[in-house]
Amino acid sequence: MLKQIEGSKAVAEAIALCRPEVICAYPISPQTHIVEALGEMVKAGDLTPCEFINVESEFAAMSVAIGSSAAGARSYTATASQGLLFMVEAVYNAAGLGLPIVMTVANRAIGAPINIWNDHSDSLSQRDSGWMQLFAETNQEAVDLHIQAFKLAEELSMPIMVCMDGFILTHAFERVDIPTQEQVDGYLPPFDPRQMLDPAEPVSIGAMVGPEAFMEVKYLAHAKQMQALELIPQLAAEFKQQFGRDSGGLVRTYRADDAETMIVAMGSVLGTVKDTVDELREQGHKIGVLGIISYRPFPLKEVRAALVNCKRFVVLEKSLAVGMGGIVATDVRMAVSGTGLKGYTAIAGLGGRNITKASLHKLFLEAEQEQLPPVTFVDLDWDVVNKQLEREKQNRHSGPIAENILYDKGMSSSAKFG
Amino acid sequence: MANKPFAITLKPGTSLANLTGSWRSSRPVYLNRLPPCNNACPAGENIQGWLFHAESGDYEQAWRVLVRDNPLPSVMGRVCYHPCETSCNRGQLDEAVGINSVERFLGDEAIKRGWKFDAPAASTGKKVLVVGAGPSGLSAAYHLARMGHQVEIQEAGPLAGGMMRFGIPKYRLPRDVLDAEVQRILDLGVTLKLNTKVENIEQSMQLGAFDAAFLAVGAHIGKRAMIPAGDASHIVDAVSVLRSMEGEDKPMLGRKVVVYGGGNTAIDVARTVKRMGGEPLIVYRRTRDRAPAHDFEIEEALQEGVMIKWLSTIKQAEAGEITVERMELDDKGFPQPTGEFEKLEADSVVLALGQDVDLSLLQGVPGLDVKDGVVQVTPDMMTGFPGIFAGGDMVPSERTVTVGVGHGKKAARNIDAWLRGITYVPEPKHEIATFDKLNPWYYSDADKTVRPMLDIIRRQTSFDEVQGGLDETNALFEARRCLSCGNCFECDNCYGVCPDNAVIKLGPGKGFEFNYDYCKGCGICEAECPCGSIKMVPEDI
Amino acid sequence: MSFQPVKFYQTGTYTVGNRLLAPDARSVQAGELRSNSINSGHRACQGCGEALGARYAIDAAMAESNNQLIAVNATGCLEVFSTPYPESSWQVPWIHSLFGNAPAVATGVAAAMKVKGKNNVRVVAQGGDGGTTDIGFGCLSGMFERNDDVLYICYDNEAYMNTGVQRSSATPPTARTATTMPVGPEPGNVFGQGKNVPEIAMAHGIPYVATATVADLRDLEYKVRKAMKMHGARYIQIFVPCPLGWGSASHDTIRLARLAKETGMFPVFEAEHGEVTGVLKIRNKQPIEDYLKPQKRFAHLFGKHAHPEMVAHLQAIADRNIRKYGLLDEEKAHG
């Protein structure tokens, strides 16, 4: 059913249709609206049977989900940013134990400085946690990915994060087709856990494993994600059959056929990228887009196939490996290694900075002309940065950076009076 | 399990594959230690053993275990001075277990219920003569009979019991009790010939074609003291006084009766005099704490109105009057005369200064060794003449009923061996379960049960039994106060406290076993065994 | 009404079993068919109080729940010595997730049981003092506050043993640990404010809070069984001596637990909905030295460079416990 609906609300409805049995909630923007909506549904008796637990921290949220999942209940939680970091130990643990928990990450920057706006550094920090990560481009896709996520997680007995851009998607009112319960039930079978805490058949879960078997355990986790590379397209195909929509999969290309320049990105920014590419195409530029949906497992083969025929590519990413550069870009370069393709990294939109079409225009054209440095910081205010660097060079006690930057931008109160 | 995640999920209980027993440097073993009560009992009773059954209310089984060693529990439960209680470990906790009162309860219960001894073993065809039907003779006869020997007791007196009948007063040992326990021994097939004084032991043995003899003629000749006495003075000995209490003619002692001596016999005579309406006065040369009589007996006598003059000796006895001299103890605790004299009213003087043995029946027996008026015996209870054994008061001993019973048992075992041409080898004594071997924490606080006492008026005027017995409930309670020193009583502590489940419980009555596959040798079981029935022994590695 | 020892039976309720007791009055541990929830072959040190306490507690919980039990375990000695791949000692369904999240994991398990309608399946969480009073404290408090249907059992051996005996917030003042060495003018752990987690648990007003020791099995079982009869958040802290960490003889494990109680150092009590409802009285009060001396972790308080003032301070702590909880019978207190 088509609805004009807030992204968070839409996702909450999709989660509810998946019949979660235990939901753990701890508030953090911009995830709050999702769990609030679910809480209300449980409280009202619309989502039953389901235990909605207001935990005291994200660490507890993931831990409760670990317990409930291990005991055979379909378990869900959502978080973002600091919350995700606060639960990290349990995030790794859930994956290590092979528990098919589904978690929405409403992507948000990580402090300090504390910042509530969107970028991808939170979930990307969990790249190696053993969780699968699927990135939604639109709210429709967010809805659809959640439904697929439960099936994928439970099939492999591995946890998944469904990542959607904070505010940009979570708080956007858009038209979303919310499937019916019958449709979802037809797609997603009840949870049949691979292992379970059960007095009738006791097992000991979570043993201490030494060097004699640890590598094997880790390899097996890797092998599962390799299996996911096959399963994800398969589930997307089944999804299409059931719901009549293309959603999910590993990667998705746009106007890529004869493209000489390819823009690679994840999440909602693909919308702006596509708009820009449309405009550039109209101007005759051979430019196309590669959207990555499955960040983990990373579809090396599909990315390579999508890029192998272009001349150059730009990875536009909302994340920064401080001291190194791009995070997604590293993986993309690995995918095309040996091809001799020229690749550029563009870091953009950190902490919610707007990624404008104008900036992208400029960026893409420079790329086309191969005038880009290897790593570009899109719309970085060099003036401010250089001034601060200069100050620090001059004076060891150069004062608080944030205050200085505001001053330089003429926004601080001291600027007014000073 | 095959489809469970590899390595991080494990099958339950699989640690059994890990035999932690290899960590051990010492291993626990179960053992039985000798309880101090058993060790102290002159009759060699397995006290802890019979209390164990009494604890569960199985009094018959308790009695049966008891009479394996002592056929006279009802008597013993009244007259024994219970050295077992003196050495009872519980005494270090609160008060000793009332072993003696439980014993009496069991004995009385046996009489009440008519329990009989187990049938004797198959006849050996050997004949044994027992001389004297005192406790020692009766005990020997009992044990010999149970071993299958044909036993005949020849007793000089008109009734069996020896000093139990002709010494110990009725108010301490009612005669029906004695009669019942003697009869039960006779019921085993023991022949008792009364009024049959053995004048010459060799003759008597030949006459009856006995293969061996056990002599237990006691010590019946009252010791005299050299007291200058006027013709009209009335001086008698304690044993005769007490003996005559059993006959038709009660002794004529007058009103003021002076009893001379400080032992239990003196006390018994004085208390008897009191009951007959006399006014007894005990004269003793030392102090109360140095008197050989048991303090509780002195106490009971005093309660009943017996007067005692400590630190005094009789210097002179005249008609109706004696002269005493006050004594003083020297540094060594010996009484020394002071030269201070005093005259006291005395219608008669009873000498309670101990007894000598009448050894006339041994006249002419070669090889005998008599020292200090008593017959010397080997540790096997045999006299210098092969085949003649002796025990009780007539051999060097403490002269108690219990010692006599013990001698009888020991002699019986050795006679049995001697008759079979072998030597009796007693089982090696286990190490003693001293208090430090116990973990007394585990015993609940429970004060000793006090036996009821007859009211004072009846104690002063009748020969009714002074001390009452326990009833079922308090006998059970008292039995359960036993700590079971050195012997497993299935408290399950070892089974419970092992952090490695390395103790196997075999079921009621079967005890426990260590599972050395897993026992790490931590020693908690030994430390927490309440009764000291586990010992850690080093592994030889 | 608090635990009532059976009177007038030789050993009363002090021993594990008693052949004279009626079968239904016997302890779980006395039973030939006890579940041995943590089985032989585990790798705990010789005389480990934690291994013992865990079997006592979990067997009792198994008995009370009709073997319908799931156990959650925090990281720590108990976890490590019971489940090193490829062998597990546990005979109950058991999960270990992390050091600091056992209460939350248990909440999850309980939620799953509820949502699945398996109301007969009960959940126990367990951890060491470190996992409970320190790193897991947030999760514990959250579980309490929500009154989740979990019995949490803390095995208190007064330090981080698994990592090599470091101080925890349950480590007593003056005790030597690897991070509170007996050096300097105030050797060993400091006299801090303390952190009485049973009382903090009580402050949550949860249905049941109790302390117990491995020296009083019957009391321990009574408390576990009582807790298992209730629903909602419940907390039991069990005092479990650690021979390795305390430097005590392996055979002294139970004795030390007994002394901790008999000196007043470890008050044994129970509370319902935030109010103390019963205490296990001291039977035979002992001076604190009797408890301290057999443990090497207190060795620096005695001997050549003795610290009698610190011993006195510890005695004062014990005495305060005695006063506060009324651990002595009236007559003994004044007599």
Ligand SMILES: Cc1cc2nc3c(=O)[nH]c(=O)nc-3n(C[C@H](O)[C@H](O)[C@H](O)COP(=O)(O)OP(=O)(O)OC[C@H]3O[C@@H](n4cnc5c(N)ncnc54)[C@H](O)[C@@H]3O)c2cc1C
């Ligand atoms: C007044 C008194 C009170 C006592 N109270 C206690 C007490 O409370 N507790 C305690 O443990 N002990 C007590 N004793 C001591 C105890 O009675 C004796 O130690 C014990 O009876 C000795 O036993 P026995 O078998 O050796 O000799 P006896 O009991 O003296 O028995 C010897 C028997 O042999 C018979 N006899 C002697 N010569 C011959 C012979 N030639 N032929 C055949 N038969 C013969 C005698 O008639 C007698 O029946 C008391 C003693 C006295 C005198």
Ligand SMILES: Cc1ncc(C[n+]2csc(CCOP(=O)(O)OP(=O)(O)O)c2C)c(N)n1
């Ligand atoms: C988050 C985290 N921090 C630290 C550790 C290391 N660690 C494992 S067990 C342990 C000590 C456990 O102490 P306690 O909870 O008291 O249990 P015990 O071993 O004493 O039984 C520590 C510090 C860990 N596993 N996880």
Ligand code: SF4
């Ligand atoms: S406690 Fe029992 S076994 Fe121990 S000495 Fe006393 S009566 Fe004998």
Ligand code: SF4
């Ligand atoms: S270190 Fe302590 S708690 Fe850990 S296994 Fe050893 S004795 Fe038990």
Ligand SMILES: [Mg+2]
């Ligand atoms: Mg600890």
